[in-house]
Structure formats: structure tokens, C-alpha cells
Amino acid sequence: MTSQEIKNLEKKVSQSIEKLHFPNYESEEHSRYVVRKKNYSSVLIKRIPYLFTCNETNKLVCLQNYSILIEGDEIKAVAPPEEKIEEDRFDLIYDASKRGGTVVTPGFINAHAHSPMYFLRSSMFLDEGENLGATLSKLPVWESKMNAEELTLSAIGDLTEQQKFGVTTTLSHYNNFESLDQAARLTGQNVINAISVASHVSPKNSPQLIEDLMEKERTFSKLAMAVHYLYKASPEVLRKVQSLIEKNNLLFTCHFAETKGVVKKNFQIHGESEVAVLDRYGLLNKKTLVSHAVHLGSEEIAKLVKGKVGVVHLPTSNQIHKSGTFPFWNFHKAGGFDRIGLGTDSVISKSRLDILTEAYHTRITHLYLKTVKFGSLFKMMTINGARILGEEKKGRIVPGMKADLVFWKLKDRGFIPFDEKNPFSLIGNLITHSGRTARDVMVGGRFVIKDRRHQKIDESKLLETTQNWHMRLRGKV
Template sequence: MKPETLQSIAASLASHAKIEPKKGGKKDAHSRYEIKNKNYQRVLIHNARFLFTTDKDDHISILENHSIIIEGDIIKEVLPSDKVKQQNFDIVYDAGKRGGAVITPGLINTHAHIHMYLMRSAMMLDEGESIDETIAAMARWQKFETEAALAIAAIGDITEQQKYGITTTLTHGPSFEAAEIAAQSTKQNLINAVSAVSNSRPDNTPEMAAEYLKEKNSASIPAINIHYLYKASSEVLKQMRALQEQYNALFTFHMAESEFVAKQAEKIHGMRETALLEKHGLLNERTLASHVIYVTGSEIKKLVQHKVGIAHLPTSNAIHKSGTFKFWLFDEKNGAPYVSLGTDSVVSKSRLDILTEAYQARITHLYDNTIKFGSLFKMITANGARVLHMPDRGKILPGHKADICFWKLKDRGFVPYDVNNPITLVGNLITHGGRTVRDLMINGKFIIKDRKHLLINESELLDQTQSAHMQMRGKVEKGRA
């Protein structure tokens, strides 16, 4: 499909909402926003009731009544509110007003399939007993996905993630262009891992992936993926390593997601997946493995030693009866800092919310030990930034990118909390999560204001999503006849 067609789809979904000064220069006494310049560069987030982040040493930091000064897309200062002069700012956001706001870094999702958004409810026709059956059913749907449908799906998926506070996402998918148009339209920080080997796109090749890795001006960050290692030849795996090395690219794949997958690698390649990675030079810190369930203690040791990133997907693992990730074995080997969390797709999770994923991680591993809320918070912020090699994301510190979530403090998800121990708010955020953000900032720009998306017309998006879903469903059902 021509790029102009995808651009026209994006244009049809664009919102006409704006951030601009009130007419006549009047100040809205009710609003948290004082807007002086619609082309804003200098922003003051003033007097946040609570600010949660991790510090430069990865310790949880809880700040009360602090302000954040932003210039362009960079956080310049984080300081006590009484030290700030509210002058010469294009926007002042009053984070202490009407009960105040809880501020966190933008959340990071290290495993998503944004092209699958149209498949919400679709899998009801193919309810399998295992992940292997579900994967087989997915392919029957995905072969009918057009580029236009993929673009609508990608924008729908990302905007849902943004409503739950996710500002950075790694997505696996067959179409670079559809994910790219979503990144352009939503301004999401998007790592766009295009499939070098694809069930639904037989024409996808390492050579095609290489062309995307050459992109210098894309809105998304190009990366490469293979769904399962056993589906790739030794030659393809060599090419993956060459591309990883040449372009410093992230390589990601689904590892040992089921016993079948683990055994297939041995059957086809004569060795387990960890050994296969090592053989082809892919056992390194620029490799991100998802699921990682059926691995041995010695494999875990190697994965940790080589700083391979892990995307833990507890909800997906439970829904598809895949098995349980061995979190505490990774932790024992000092691998916890490289364990992040992902939402997977709408086929594998009820809603694209990383906070409920953190809570599911706590529940999943509770019988062995309790993952502390501070550790869960790191998984969806600092750890995610680490495994994605984005050192300027995931924290609210000077010099970092201004990706910020604004959560309403006076909310049933937060209240009551222990005023003498504010870390209880982090526990409440995760345990009673699923709340949508009040406001969201990505790279210094407000993307959601007063719970309304500023870039995408959500009503039109829902209409187009429903229409595209039914078109695809019709093709699938016709194919069955």
C-alpha cells in the first residue's frame, strides 16, 4: 500500500483539540493549566503532591511538594516547589490543585503486538487449549490483515496504552509502515521491531528488515524480530547477528514460550535456544527475550551473565496456560534489573495496562516469595529503559526526557493511603491499578489533557476500528466456508 494511503488514514483520525491560551487572556480558575503560549517550550509542573521515580542509583525516590522544570523535551530541574519562581514559562501545570496529583515517569512496555488490536474478540472463534493452538489460530486471521487495517489497529493499540500511562513501547509485527504511522500520529516512543521471518508475511526477509534499519528519519526506532528461533534457519540467525552488529539494533524474539517451542529448537537446530543464541553471537545485551519459561538454571545463569533483556508477560502466560516464568531464579543470579514487563496483545490481556501486569507479576510469584512494590515499579520504568537501551527514559531526573504521567491523587485507586509512609501510594497504584491517567506528557508535549487525547479523535478511531474488524472477520469466515 502506498504511504499516502496510510497518511490519509492517519489524517482521518486526527483530533482538532489544541492547547492554547484562553481567549482574552483569561485564566480558568478550575483548570490545572495556565497556558501562555500554544507553541510551548518551557513548562513548569508545579507543586506535585507526590513524585515517584528511581534515582541515578536505581533507588526508589519519593518527593513531596516538588516541581519539575522542562525545556523542550528535557527535564532541566526537579526541585522543592517553594524554590521556584513562576515566571517566564509557556505553560504552568498546577499539580497541587484540587487534591493534587501523583507524578510518575512514563511507563515502559517492552513487549506488544500493536498490529493485533483488531483481534479483540476475534479469538472467541478459536479458543485453543494451549499457546501453540492459539498461535496457529492467529495466523488464520492475520493473513487477511491489510496495511490499512494494520495502521488502524496500531493507532488503536497505542492510544489505549497511552491512556494507561505507557509512553514507550516495543512492538513486534510484520509491517514496519503501519507501526511507523502510529508513531507519527500518537508521538509514542516506539521501538518498531519488524519481522525478518513472518507467518503472515512470507515475503519478509532479513534483507527487507535491513532496509528499515537504515532509516535515519523515522518516527519509530527500527529493530528486528523473529517470532520463534526454531522457524529461522542458521543462515537467517547469522544475518540477525550481522544486522544487530552493523546497526547496533535491538533483536527480540519469543523464547521458550511453551515446551513445544523449546523442543522444536532442539529438534531442528540440535540445541536449546540459549546455546543457539550463543552459537550465533546473539547472546548479548542487545537481545531481548520474551516469556522465557522453559529454561534451565544453567541457561538462566548464562542469560544473566550476558545481560540479555527479559520481557516478563505473566498475564499472557496464565491466559494461554504457557507456564510460569522463574523470576526468583533470575533474582538469585542478580538478573532482576534486566526483567521488565510487557502487555503482549489484546488476545493475551483484557486491557493494555502495564500496572495490572505488575500486579499479576506479584500474584504469580507470591507462593515463592513476594516481589516488593518498589521492584515492580522499577520493572515498568527503569528496568524497561535499561533493556531497551534508552538510558534517558524511565526516570524523572535532570537530563532525562520529559515522559511523565499525571495521576489524580483524590481517587478511589489511591485513597486511603498512609501519609506517614507514601510508598503505600505505589502499592495502591499497582494493586488498584487500571486507572487512566489524567494527563500524559511525551517528550515535553502533552498528549492527553484532562483525560482527552489531543492527537487522535477517539470516537472516529472506534468507528474505524469496528468497521475494519468486521471486514477482517468477514474474510476469515468466508475463508472457512
């Protein structure tokens, strides 16, 4: 898009969302909050009944009655209950012990989404037959009818829903950078904006687009590159992708070995396996992120693990689309667990944009061989996701990390009863009950959700807008 087109998009979006804002809502005080300064930069989260995080050695720990000290967007200290804290120096104080108490976790990482597709929820329900391929083949028709303004509003709906479920960082794979970038600005979400360099919906997308985007002076999301499937990218495109990664330290992502048909098609186009294609073009490394990774042999898995390629598990999507079962334990046996994260996919693949249910589905999908421990699932939602996205400052609550925090109501059916002598039982309850909305969510030291109400977007009006625009889109198809 030209600079003028971007300005026009921003104007249209601003007009569309003007009624969605909660003006000055953040200044309202709540019983858990003491707000001394509206534009706060220093925050004290005190007397947290249960704080769960992985520490510096990647061990899951439970800290009881600790406090978190935040300056700007960074965690400065995690203080034990006996440490005296001068509360007068903080702009905002949150008392986590009040109103039944709070469980605090790091913000969750959604390593694979398609946020601008949110308006397409229920669109594939028109067909309920067995021919899933024919149903999904209609998807590009719907997508081609969406303009930049609709994509932006759609992404706002998607990101705010993820935030409600405790997701604070999202990798979204799509073909339009500006729409998602504006949605990131308006929602306050951490977004990795993976743009297709070979797109059937936007044929003009190419590696040159990435180079052009690198020249932008200011963005609100982090640029990355994507192709839907490797067989859709020519050797020239893949060589250019590798060059851009090397020069600019960008992340590259793709759907990978998702179905037997995809594996066969890749052999037809490239004459070798998808793992071999990555290797041939210098992409078998930690800057590459593959999603699904279902139909792989042991040797291919070993090469991915050796190359430290990030893997995104999408158990719900795999089941809904009849793709097959991700070889979780084969990756685990090969030493690849620490580079497996979780993703929701789009609302076409999973109507609920909730990482907790993905963790639960991971547990029940693979339990016939062994049991995926709750601690392992917690790591997949947090530090593993951060690691494969190259976001090492996210995913845990320790000094020096970004202040991305989720506050869960302790006095809740999803937690109670639990074993007070073994508070780790709370993690099991959180995952198996799943599907709950967080009470408060902080992204980069700022509350984007307070008492389950979004601070930047009026969700009631957002739902009205989403429904109206969805029906408008149906009229185009």
C-alpha cells in the same frame, strides 16, 4: 515497500484518520494549565504533591511538593519546594496541586507488544474450548487478511490505549515497519519497531529488509529486529542478525522458551537449546531481548544473566496461553532482576493493554515463594524496562532524562485512603488497584493526553472506526 507504496499508504491513512483528529484542542486552557504559547517548548510542572521516581542510584524516592522544569523534550531540573522559580519564562505551566492534587510518575515501559494486532481483539473468543493451540493456529489467517492501511489504524488504536494507561514507550514486534511507523507519528508514542526477519505471515521479510530500512531518511520509530521463535530462523539468518547488530547497534528480540513445545521444536531444528543457539550465533548479550523465558533450567538462566540478556515477563499472557510460570525467583537469585521488564503482549493474549495489571499479576503469581515488593514492581515498569530496551534516557524523573511523565489523580478511589506518614503506600495502591487511566500523559515534553482526552486522536471516532474495520476484517476471514 517502495517509496511510492509508502506515499500511497500515508495518503490512505491520512484520509482514514482525518476525522479522528482533535484540531487545536491543545490550545484550550484548563484550570490546572496556563498556556502562554500554543506551540510550547518550555514547561513548568509545579507543586507536585507526590512525585515517585528512581534516582540516579536506582533508589525509589518520593519527592513532595517538588517541581519539574522542562525544555523541549528534556527534563532540565527537579526543584525542591523552597527553590524560587521564575514562572514568566515558561510557555506552559501545570499546577499539580489543584483539584485534589496529582501523583506524578515516569512514563511506563511496555517491552513486548504486537500493536498492529489491535483489530483482532475478540477474534479468538470464537473458540472457548480446551484446545488453545487449535485456536491460536487461526491467528495467521486473520493477520494475512489485513492490509497496510488496516495495520496502521489498528496500531493507532493499540498505542492510544497504552497511553491511556500510562505507557509512553512501546516495543512492538511485527512484520510491517511503515504501518507502525505512521502510527507512532500520529499518536506521539515512543516506539521501538521490531521487524521480523523470518515471518510466516510475511515470507518476504529477511535481514535484507532491515538493511533497506536503515537507508530511510526519516522515521518516527526506532528500528529493531525480531523473530517469533529462534527455530523459525535459519543459521544464515541468525548470522546476518548478529552482523547487523554489530554494525548498526540494533536491538534483537524473540519469543523464548515460551512453551515445552517450543523448547522441543528448537532442539529438533537447531540440535541444541535456545540459550545455546543465542551463544552460538553471538547473540547472548545486552542487545538481545527475550520474552516469556518460562522453560529454563538454572544453568541456562545463569548464562542469560551473565550475558546481560534482557528478559520480558508477561504473566497474564503466560497464564492465558497455559505456557507455564516464569522462574522469577531463579532469575532474581542469579542476579538478573535489574534486566527484567514487563510486557502486555497483544490483545489476543491480554485484552487490557495495561502494564499496571502486569505488575499486579507478577506480585500474585510469585508470592508463594516470596513477595515481590512494590518498589521492585515499580522498577520493572520504569528503569528496568528502559535498561533492557537500551533507552537509558527514559524511565526516571531526573535532570537530563526525556520528559515522559504520567499524571495520576490523587483524589481517587485507587489512591485513597493512604498512609500520609508513609506516602510509598500510594505505589502499593496504584499497583493493586491498577487498571486505571491516567489523567494526563506527556511524551517528549508534549501532552498527548489532557484531562483523560487524547490530544491527537478523537477516541470516540476512533472506536467507531475500529468497530467498523473489525467487522470488515471478519468478513474477509
